[in-house]
Amino acid sequence: MNSTKKARLEAAGWKVGTAAEFLDLNKQQAAFVEMKLALARCLHALRIRRKLSQSRVAELVGSSQSRVAKMESGDPSVSIDLLLRAVLAIGGSPAAVVRALASRKKLTPA
Amino acid sequence: MNSTKKARLEAAGWKVGTAAEFLDLNKQQAAFVEMKLALARCLHALRIRRKLSQSRVAELVGSSQSRVAKMESGDPSVSIDLLLRAVLAIGGSPAAVVRALASRKKLTPA
DNA sequence: TGCATATATGTCATATTTGACATAGCTTTG
DNA sequence: CAAAGCTATGTCAAATATGACATATATGCA
DSSP: OOHHHHHHHHHTTOOOOOHHHHHHHHHHHHHHHHHHHHHHHHHHHHHHHTTOOHHHHHHHHTSOHHHHHHHHTTOTTSOHHHHHHHHHHTTOOHHHHHHHHHTOOOOOOO | OOHHHHHHHHHTTOOOOOHHHHHHHHHHHHHHHHHHHHHHHHHHHHHHHTTOOHHHHHHHHTSOHHHHHHHHTTOTTSOHHHHHHHHHHTTOOHHHHHHHHHTOOOOOOO
16 A cells, blocks of 8 residues: 555544554454453353342442443443452452453354 | 441441451452552563563554553553553463463562 | 653543443242 | 342443653663
């Protein structure tokens, strides 16, 4: 791609990069989402094992039932920080967190 | 503690709980901070190994040099989300992240 | 020394995340 | 069936995190 076209695309709001960069970005994003989902599953599993309702978890975390539901579903509006704090708040150990992240499932193409 | 005193304390802005709850909270907070610092060290080590400046990392992450400095110092204003994205952005593997979290150092009392 | 490069720290407007709320669907149990 | 409890989803004002910037300090090098 020549620099003129690159400039035009960027002026139009596009990021221009190599195919390798594009693939790397996807990889990074996928890895990030996988970790988030791993923590979401970890939280859900731990909650069920402890026989807690989402409302009870909300109390322990200092949050609300609706947000706990979002945490467990990996909602985009939930940060990894919040997920981590929730897992720890219901008694999850750091080791459990590490195990969850280590065993995270790969996302498959749609 | 009787409920009257509890009510007075809470009215004054204090959280009232058991000693066990207090200790648990400290444990959770410590675990959380330890993980954050582990990622901060991971980012720094990886950056040095790759011979990148903080400014270069900022470009790769889409952030700024000052924020990268804050990331590496475990500044309270930096989220774990951002630290994770930074590590991945400079080529850190999910496995490296897991290793960093697994080998996190314990915080010792001041 | 002067100059370039790298890192640290404080501030701030803006962007994102948050708890709270309303509400709907779903089960269970009486 | 009705009531009660649990979970999902959308919304929003307030709280927090963010990139950008200015600037200080430090180090190396000509």
